[in-house]
Structure formats: C-alpha cells, structure tokens
Amino acid sequence: MKDYFLEVAAGVEQMTRSDEVVLSWFAAEESDFLRFNVGAVRQSLAVRQLVWTLSLFHDRRRTEASVTLTGHARADLAALEALLGRLRSGLADVPEEPHFLYEHRVTSSSQETEGSLPELGEVLDAVLSSKGLDLVGAYAGGPIYRGFANTLGARHWRAVPAFNLSWCLYGETPVAMKSSYAGSTWNRGLVEAKMGFAREGLASLNEPPRQLTPGNYRAFLAPEALAEIFAALAWGGFGLESRLSKRSALLRMIEGDASLSRLVTLKENARDGLACAFQREGFVRPDAITLIDAGQLAAPLVSPRSAQEFGVETNGANRDELPEALDLEPGDLAERDAMAALGTGVYVSNLWYLNYSDFSACRLTGLTRFASFWVENGRAVAPLEVTRFDDTAYRFLGENLEALTIERHLIVDDSAYGERSTSSMRAPGALLRAMSFTASARSS
Amino acid sequence: MSNLVDVTMHETLRSTFRSIAPAVEFCSLRYYEESSERLSVRRGTVSPPELTVSCGAMITVVVQGAMGCAASSDLSPAGLSELARKAQHQAELVRGRALVDHRVVSMPRSSGQYASRVARSTRSVSLGAKYGLLREIAAACPIDPRIVDWGASLWTSTATQAYFTADGAEIEQQFHRIMPRLSVTAYADGESQTRTRGGDSRFCRQGGVEVLEAFHAAELGLTTADEALSLLGAPNCPTGEMDLVLMPDQMLIQIHESIGHALELDRILGDERNFAGRSFVTPDMFGSFAFGSPLLNVTHDPSRIDQFASSGWDDEGAPAVREAIISGGILQRALGSAVSRARVPGVPVAATARAPSWNRSPIDRIGNLNLEVGASSFEQLVGSIERGVVMSTNSSWSIDDSRNNFQFGCEWGRVIRDGRLGEIVKNPGYRGRTVPFWRSLSAVGDAATFEVMGAPACGKGEPAARIGCGHASPACKFSGVSVFGGLSS
Numbered sequence: 001m002k003d004y005f006l007e008v009a010a011g012v013e014q015m016t017r018s019d020e021v022v023l024s025w026f027a028a029e030e031s032d033f034l035r036f037n038v039g040a041v042r043q044s045l046a047v048r049q050l051v052w053t054l055s056l057f058h059d060r061r062r063t064e065a066s067v068t069l070t071g072h073a074r075a076d077l078a079a080l081e082a083l084l085g086r087l088r089s090g091l092a093d094v095p096e097e098p099h100f101l102y103e104h105r106v107t108s109s110s111q112e113t114e115g116s117l118p119e120l121g122e123v124l125d126a127v128l129s130s131k132g133l134d135l136v137g138a139y140a141g142g143p144i145y146r147g148f149a150n151t152l153g154a155r156h157w158r159a160v161p162a163f164n165l166s167w168c169l170y171g172e173t174p175v176a177m178k179s180s181y182a183g184s185t186w187n188r189g190l191v192e193a194k195m196g197f198a199r200e201g202l203a204s205l206n207e208p209p210r211q212l213t214p215g216n217y218r219a220f221l222a223p224e225a226l227a228e229i230f231a232a233l234a235w236g237g238f239g240l241e242s243r244l245s246k247r248s249a250l251l252r253m254i255e256g257d258a259s260l261s262r263l264v265t266l267k268e269n270a271r272d273g274l275a276c277a278f279q280r281e282g283f284v285r286p287d288a289i290t291l292i293d294a295g296q297l298a299a300p301l302v303s304p305r306s307a308q309e310f311g312v313e314t315n316g317a318n319r320d321e322l323p324e325a326l327d328l329e330p331g332d333l334a335e336r337d338a339m340a341a342l343g344t345g346v347y348v349s350n351l352w353y354l355n356y357s358d359f360s361a362c363r364l365t366g367l368t369r370f371a372s373f374w375v376e377n378g379r380a381v382a383p384l385e386v387t388r389f390d391d392t393a394y395r396f397l398g399e400n401l402e403a404l405t406i407e408r409h410l411i412v413d414d415s416a417y418g419e420r421s422t423s424s425m426r427a428p429g430a431l432l433r434a435m436s437f438t439a440s441a442r443s444s
Numbered sequence: 445m446s447n448l449v450d451v452t453m454h455e456t457l458r459s460t461f462r463s464i465a466p467a468v469e470f471c472s473l474r475y476y477e478e479s480s481e482r483l484s485v486r487r488g489t490v491s492p493p494e495l496t497v498s499c500g501a502m503i504t505v506v507v508q509g510a511m512g513c514a515a516s517s518d519l520s521p522a523g524l525s526e527l528a529r530k531a532q533h534q535a536e537l538v539r540g541r542a543l544v545d546h547r548v549v550s551m552p553r554s555s556g557q558y559a560s561r562v563a564r565s566t567r568s569v570s571l572g573a574k575y576g577l578l579r580e581i582a583a584a585c586p587i588d589p590r591i592v593d594w595g596a597s598l599w600t601s602t603a604t605q606a607y608f609t610a611d612g613a614e615i616e617q618q619f620h621r622i623m624p625r626l627s628v629t630a631y632a633d634g635e636s637q638t639r640t641r642g643g644d645s646r647f648c649r650q651g652g653v654e655v656l657e658a659f660h661a662a663e664l665g666l667t668t669a670d671e672a673l674s675l676l677g678a679p680n681c682p683t684g685e686m687d688l689v690l691m692p693d694q695m696l697i698q699i700h701e702s703i704g705h706a707l708e709l710d711r712i713l714g715d716e717r718n719f720a721g722r723s724f725v726t727p728d729m730f731g732s733f734a735f736g737s738p739l740l741n742v743t744h745d746p747s748r749i750d751q752f753a754s755s756g757w758d759d760e761g762a763p764a765v766r767e768a769i770i771s772g773g774i775l776q777r778a779l780g781s782a783v784s785r786a787r788v789p790g791v792p793v794a795a796t797a798r799a800p801s802w803n804r805s806p807i808d809r810i811g812n813l814n815l816e817v818g819a820s821s822f823e824q825l826v827g828s829i830e831r832g833v834v835m836s837t838n839s840s841w842s843i844d845d846s847r848n849n850f851q852f853g854c855e856w857g858r859v860i861r862d863g864r865l866g867e868i869v870k871n872p873g874y875r876g877r878t879v880p881f882w883r884s885l886s887a888v889g890d891a892a893t894f895e896v897m898g899a900p901a902c903g904k905g906e907p908a909a910r911i912g913c914g915h916a917s918p919a920c921k922f923s924g925v926s927v928f929g930g931l932s933s
Binding site for chain 2: 353
C-alpha cells in the first residue's frame with residue numbers, strides 16, 4: 001500500500017501547477033468485521049476502502065475535496081486529476097481565507113508497526129469455543145493506513161495492523177461482564193484467559209441487582225469508566241479555539257475559578273498512542289503535550305488554523321483540536337487494594353452516554369453500565385442496578401478524588417464511524433470520596 | 445428506466461453484476477454514491493469548502509443459509525468479481541456458526557424509483573452566493589460585546605443508490621438533503637450560554653434551496669444572538685415536579701431516544717447489547733402494551749416527501765410504507781429489517797433496514813418517526829398549566845442502555861405561572877423514565893405548533909454507522925415531570 005501511496009502522491013505533484021500547493025491526505029483500511037449475538041455470528045462484512053483528500057492552495061484561497069479510490073494507481077490518478085480540475089474551477093468563488101497554515105518545511109517519516117493479525121477462522125474459533133454462552137460482541141481487524149504528502153515534497157506514512165475484539169457475557173440477569181482485547185499481535189491464549197475471567201465473573205452477577213437511593217456515595221471508577229469521563233471532557237475541553245471562544249466545558253478552569261485535584265496530570269501522548277503523529281496540514285505532533293498539570297490547566301491543543309487566527313505556534317493538533325492519545329498519569333493505589341480502599345460504596349466498571357447537565361459548571365451526567373457493583377467492607381455484595389450520576393468534574397475529580405491506581409489500562413477506541421478509529425487512552429482507576437448519584441433506572 | 449444513476453454506470457453495473465453473481469441462494473449488489481458539500485463561516489471568517497465524494501458497492505450473498513457481505517470502491521468487472529468472491533468467503537466462514545438461517549428470511553424483491561422533490565437545486569446556486577448567505581446571517585450576530593462566538597454553516601448532499609438482486613429486483617433512489625445551522629455564544633462573568641438554530645439534531649430535510657426559506661435564515665442572526673444574551677441574565681430553571689411543555693426541537697430527541705431506539709427490533713433481540721444497547725421492550729408487548737397516554741400517536745412515515753429519511757424502499761428493497769407505530773398509546777409495531785422480522789415472526793414490523801453508505805450493511809434503524817398532531821393550540825397548552833416550564837432546543841441528552849432512564853437538557857426555558865408565560869430561565873433540564881413519561885402526555889399541540897425536523901447523525905451498529913433520521917412533532921404537554929436547572933450562578 002505504501003508503494004501505491006507514493007506513486008499517487010508523485011502523480012499529484014506532477015499535475016500541480018507552479019503557483020499552487022496541494023496537500024494530500026490518505027486514509028485507507030482493509031477490514032474484516034464480525035458481529036456476534038447469543039454465541040453465534042450475526043453479521044460478517046469485509047470492507048476495502050481508500051479515501052484521498054486534496055487541499056488546493058492558491059492565491060490565499062483554499063478548497064478541499066475527498067474522494068474514494070480503487071487502489072489502481074493509473075485509474076485513481078485520472079480521478080484525482082478530474083477532482084483537482086473541479087477544485088480549480090471553483091476556487092474563484094471561494095473567499096480569501098486569512099487563517100490557513102500548512103507545514104512549509106519538507107519533512108518525511110515512515111512508521112510501520114509490526115504485528116500478526118488472526119485469520120477470521122481463528123477469531124471465530126477463539127470467540128465461539130465455549131458453547132452455550134450468551135455472548136454478544138464484535139471483532140474488527142485488518143491493516144489501517146494513513147499518509148500525508150504535499151507538492152513541496154513532504155511524505156509521511158503510517159501503517160498499523162490492528163484488531164479490536166469487544167464482547168459481553170450475559171448470565172441470568174441483564175447485567176453483563178464486559179471484556180475487550182485490542183492490539184496488533186493476536187494471542188489466542190490471552191483471548192481465552194479473558195474469556196475465562198469473564199465466565200467466572202458471571203457467577204457474581206446472579207444476586208438481585210442493588211438499587212441506590214439518590215445521594216453521594218464513595219466510588220471506584222475502573223479505568224474504562226474514567227476514560228469515558230475524559231472522553232466527554234475532550235469535547236472542546238482541550239482545544240485553544242474552544243478556550244478562547246468560551247465554548248469549553250472547562251471554562252471555570254480557564255478563568256482560574258476552579259481546578260482539579262493535584263493528582264490529575266493529563267497528557268496528549270502521541271509517542272505511545274496508536275494514532276499517527278502527523279496531521280492533515282503536514283505538521284508533526286510532539287511526543288507529549290501536558291494538558292492538565294497537577295490539577296491546573298496547562299497547554300491547549302492548537303491546530304494550524306487556530307495558530308494562525310490567534311497568533312501562536314501550532315502543536316500539530318488535528319482540525320477539531322481533539323486528543324487522540326490521552327494519557328492520565330498513575331497514582332499510588334495498587335489495583336489489588338482498590339476494593340479494600342473503597343470500603344463501602346460503588347464499584348463502576350463502565351460508564352455510558354455521558355453529556356453535560358450544566359456546561360459552564362462542567363456538570364456531567366451519565367449512567368453505569370455492565371457489571372458495576374455495590375461493595376461493602378471491600379467485598380462486592382451485589383451487582384448494581386443501572387444508576388445515573390450527575391455531578392461536576394470539579395468536585396469528583398477535584399476535592400473528592402482520593403487516589404489513582406498505579407496500574408493503567410490502554411483503552412483503544414473501538415468506534416468505526418466511516419473508518420476505524422486509532423484513538424486511545426491510557427488511564428488508571430480512580431477512588432472517589434464521593435460521587436453524586438441521582439437514581440437507579442427503575443426508580444427515577 | 446435509469447435516470448438517477450448515470451445511464452452508462454447503471455448499465456455497466458447491472459450487466460457486470462449479472463455476469464459475476466455467484467449461483468447461490470441470494471445475491472444482491474447495492475451501489476451508493478454521495479456527493480456532499482459543507483460551507484461555514486465562523487466569527488466572520490470563511491472556512492474552506494469541504495467536498496466529499498464517496499462511491500462504492502456492497503455485494504451480499506447467502507450460501508447454505510449463511511450471509512456474507514463485502515464492500516469496496518473498485519467497481520471494475522475484476523473488482524466486483526473479487527467482491528463477490530470475498531462475500532462468498534465470508535459466508536462460508538460463518539456457515540454453521542450463524543445466528544440466523546437466512547434461508548428462512550424472505551428478502552424483498554421490488555423494483556422502482558424514488559427521488560427527493562427539489563423545487564430549486566442547491567447546485568443552481570453558486571458557491572459565492574451560498575457563502576454570501578452565510579456571511580449575511582453571521583454578520584447579524586455580533587450585536588453586543590458579550591457575543592463571543594458565532595458561526596453559520598450549510599451542508600448539502602446528493603446521494604444516489606442502485607440496488608440489484610441476481611433474480612431481477614432493481615431499485616434506484618436519489619436523495620437530496622440540506623442542513624443549515626447557526627450558533628451564537630454569549631459570555632459574561634465566567635458563564636457561557638449558547639443558542640442554536642438547525643444543525644446536529646434539529647433542522648434537516650430533503651429538498652433544495654427552498655428549504656432555507658422554511659429555516660427563516662434571513663432573520664435568524666439577530667434573534668438568536670438576542671436570545672443568547674437573554675439567557676446570560678436569566679435565572680436558573682426552577683427545580684421540582686411540575687408540568688412541562690416541550691417544543692418540536694426538543695420533542696424530536698425525546699421521540700428519537702425513548703421511542704425510536706427502544707423499538708428497533710435488533711436491540712429488542714439483543715444484537716446491540718455490546719455497543720448501542722438493548723431495549724426494555726419485549727416482543728410480547730406489541731399489540732397490547734400501553735406505551736403512553738391515549739393521546740400518543742406515533743407513525744413511521746417514509747412518504748413525507750420533505751423529511752430527512754424519506755424513501756421509496758428501505759436498503760433491503762422493502763417498500764417504505766407509512767405505518768402506525770403507537771396508536772392511542774398502544775404499541776403496534778417495531779422498526780426493523782427482514783432478517784430481524786424473520787427471527788420473531790409474530791411481531792408486526794415497519795421496514796427500516798438502512799445503511800448510511802456503501803461500506804456498512806443495512807441494519808434496523810429509525811427512519812422518519814413522527815408524533816401526530818393533536819387539538820391544543822400553544823396558548824391552550826400553556827393556559828392549562830398552573831406551574832410549569834416550556835423548554836426548547838435540545839442541548840444535552842443521556843439515556844440508559846435499555847432506553848428507560850433519561851435526562852435531557854435544553855438551551856431555552858420559560859416559566860409558566862397560572863396559565864401565563866413568565867420569565868426566561870437558563871439551563872433547563874428534566875429527567876424521567878420512558879413509559880411513565882409518555883403516559884404523562886396530557887395534551888398534544890395542533891398543526892400550528894407542528895414542525896418537521898430530524899436527527900442527522902444517529903449512531904449505532906458494529907461496525908458503527910451514522911445515519912440521518914427524520915422527526916416531526918407538535919409541541920406537547922407532560923404532567924408532573926421532574927424538572928431541574930443548572931448550578932451556574
């Protein structure tokens with residue numbers, strides 16, 4: 001695929017006029033998708049897709065178009081030439097754009113992650129080996145490619161073989177054991193171990209679910225639950241544009257009126273994430289950007305457009321100034337001691353459907369999902385009825401954040417809207433002195 | 445027959461498909477091409493136009509009862525032949541391990557054409573004129589130094605789909621969609637308030653430039669900015685149990701999240717339990733369960749020509765027909781595909797197998813799901829309330845994975861006291877459970893309160909697929925709802 005990318009990039013360079021600059025962004029994948037329900041295959045789908053985006057810069061104007069390609073360079077170059085012609089013909093109608101910025105330095109990189117993806121038959125054998133289980137889930141696997149080129153000569157390439165298996169086991173109740181396994185090198189033994197752990201966990205879900213009355217409870221958020229919180233905060237929370245236009249959920253931190261606990265240090269860690277380090281305007285992200293430093297807001301993510309508009313340096317953020325490789329620093333609580341440290345309260349394995357109930361106050365709401373538990377004296381005594389929380393991040397990640405775990409989980413985004421995501425977050429678990437829950441699903 | 449898909453392309457696809465379709469129990473090809481354009485102006489400055497052209501095909505086969513699908517943009521004879529081979533390979537891999545024996549699924553075999561009704565094509569308006577309109581709307585917004593952010597955008601799309609089965613079905617459909625959006629943010633004393641019109645979960649339709657007239661674009665900048673400023677100085681919405689009037693731009697999310705998703709048959713059958721969630725609804729409820737008050741009448745209506753998800757057929761080729769989903773409060777039909785229907789033969793189902801593009805399989809989706817008009821004028825809705833709130837324009841939505849426990853927030857609220865509209869309130873929200881909430885529906889607005897809207901980015905499925913849905917509703921009154929306001933001072 002890299003040879004194809006380089007051939008097409010060279011072809012685009014040849015069709016560009018001397019007073020034009022053209023940026024190319026290439027996103028491709030060869031994906032196998034399997035869906036499971038009740039321990040059987042519900043759907044299977046193979047997708048091969050290649051999308052090429054051309055950004056044409058000329059005379060302080062920019063216009064952009066993306067098109068699906070076939071993978072045959074000669075035919076695809078003809079399609080791109082036609083597309084470039086269409087962009088040129090519309091350019092006169094496009095108003096001048098004062099904020100455009102692209103990387104003028106001619107840089108290059110190539111990163112191809114080594115890995116070993118399973119044959120689909122192997123996936124089916126591993127997932128469906130235990131008969132009689134109510135298993136529901138999905139597998140997505142195959143190589144993902146990203147490329148950047150410009151007509152100044154820059155070339156960046158990233159290829160990663162990736163799989164993401166996510167599944168739930170259901171027993172007698174509507175509460176499930178949720179598991180996931182993602183990476184670039186498939187290990188059947190790991191799948192079986194995770195499956196076995198989930199199977200054993202099912203027994204703990206047979207007790208009648210416990211309902212909470214509204215109020216504040218001690219809580220432990222597993223890394224997967226904490227990652228949901230930071231995913232919600234990332235909606236405009238960390239970008240320069242949202243900061244300066246007062247459309248950030250972290251408005252009170254920006255104003256200096258609020259902070260999070262000193263335990264919270266959050267980075268955009270491009271070096272250790274799965275996403276490519278370059279972006280659509282050709283800028284390369286630094287290894288790490290500290291977004292929150294010991295509870296205080298630190299550097300924002302700055303896209304090239306924001307950099308130009310607000311007169312600062314870009315740090316290679318994507319256009320939406322969204323993080324792609326969040327990394328929350330660990331604490332000093334050992335995972336094995338988390339239940340004892342919780343004592344009596346709520347163990348939240350997953351959160352779901354987060355949104356803001358008061359944006360300016362950074363007040364979030366959402367629900368527990370999958371196997372969350374009511375814990376007494378450090379022991380899980382009953383699964384938790386689906387329960388809604390409604391609280392400000394300044395409180396539960398501020399004065400009420402008691403500890404973070406030493407161990408962290410790498411949570412790979414399994415979303416595939418349009419294309420498979422390469423975003424991820426490395427998160428510890430969080431022990432909270434209090435979190436405000438409003439009601440269980442059956443009692444609100 | 446063809447005049448929607450390019451004639452040469454149509455003939456090539458048909459003849460190639462017929463020549464490469466394997467001799468299996470079922471084989472279909474779904475070709476999908478979409479060309480869209482997004483223009484925006486932010487704080488008076490244009491963003492470059494973003495054009496997207498996506499084109500490809502999916503071949504679906506059933507081999508000894510197992511279904512396999514494969515999709516690609518390579519539409520050459522060799523490419524389609526490879527696609528058929530891949531689909532067969534997928535089916536053979538899952539044979540014997542499939543949840544559904546597709547030999548018992550009756551796949552539709554329809555033929556015909558559908559096209560959105562367009563009075564004036566968006567392509568007839570130059571790029572410069574479209575930018576001019578956006579600049580004009582945006583220029584009316586900064587009426588006060590406290591207006592700190594404003595932007596207007598326009599998304600238009602033309603999508604063409606051709607569907608063939610090896611045994612002769614042939615459907616062509618063309619969809620012209622349009623979605624304008626305006627957003628204004630006011631800020632003072634550490635607090636922001638945003639007011640929007642259109643966009644992510646509101647004003648989106650099929651049609652052409654004429655749709656912008658219904659959007660009242662010319663007047664929007666000033667009124668939207670004025671409302672954002674009003675919210676800055678407003679008190680928080682009161683908290684407590686009270687009556688609630690929801691305007692159509694909030695009703696749409698209430699319908700979408702707590703009726704539409706709850707009635708998708710694949711959720712009811714558990715397919716979505718790993719991702720998008722399940723449903724509290726069970727197959728035995730259809731035909732007898734009181735989902736809401738007797739005033740609740742909900743219809744699946746793909747025939748409403750201006751609505752976002754109107755079509756002639758669903759993406760498996762089943763005729764798209766207007767059908768009652770809830771009548772007089774009683775649950776009548778689920779929303780779903782032929783495959784789901786075959787799994788629970790006793791459940792009546794409106795055909796809504798839908799895919800957003802060529803690279804995702806059709807699954808059970810919401811189409812156009814509308815709440816039928818009632819008899820109350822807006823004045824009567826308000827006049828009947830001693831203590832309550834009117835809320836409009838969704839800003840926050842959250843619901844549990846069985847579509848039961850929900851909490852929604854709105855941009856704009858106004859107190860009702862002794863049958864009269866009172867002060868504006870900020871950060872209005874309410875929470876409840878789906879069935880008790882719909883059973884508390886105590887009055888339904890008349891045609892004057894009715895608006896055609898939609899949810900253009902509904903997410904679901906594994907692999908995830910984002911698709912547009914239509915929702916039309918009058919204003920509605922609910923009694924005894926748990927209402928709350930924000931924490932902001």
